[in-house]
Amino acid sequence: MSTYTARALAPEVLAELRATDDAGRVPVPQRDEEGGAPLRCCLRHSRAGERIILVSYAPLRRWAAATGADPGPYDEQGPVFVHAEECAGPEGDGLAFTNAHRVLRRYSADGRILGGDLVGEGFGDAELAKAFDDPAVALVHVRAVEYGCFHYEVRRP
Incomplete structure (x- = not known):
């Protein structure tokens, strides 16, 4: 079990995003035929046949x-996948999406980027x-390397 916890998107935020995303668009549900989309609502990969939406989200x-x-x-915004309908939320109580290289982007209390670290699988x-070693770090975003997409937020334990 990890000392740190991945923070999925909160249910009230998800309700807002399912109605109108942070870019002002109304999301269009789609059936994920193959599965594998990283869902930010429950911090797992989608399963084949699930209804998902791709929304624009501003994580800060x-x-x-x-x-x-x-x-x-x-105050950037970018694409994230979530279930089209309300779901049960995260299935675990630790970190998620550790199956690939990620970037840990550090932010100060005033919302400025303090740096980032490339971390390996697992x-x-x-x-x-290490990311929280600097006392000025208020939170860390875990992001994809390939596109820079936001996966989830981590705060100090």
Whole structure:
């Protein structure tokens, strides 16, 4: 079991995104015929036949609003897959999507990028401890290497 926990998108955020995503678009559900899409609602890969949507999500936006941070131009948005309908949420209580190289992007309390680290397949507590070694780091985003897509957020334990 990990000291750190992957934070899936919150149910209230998912409800908003399923209605209108962060780019102002109404998502279009599709049946995932093959499976394998990384779902940010339950932090697992989709299964063949599940209904999913691809939405535009701004991972710092709601955190910044809740904390008073102003991420400025770092308030980016990008594509993420979620179930088209409400789901049960994460099936585990640890880290997810550790099956490939990832980037751990570090952010300060004011929403600025403090740096990033490329980590290998099977990353865990040691890599996250290193990312949080700097006391100025408020949160870490786990991102895909290939496209830079947001997978999930990790905060200090």
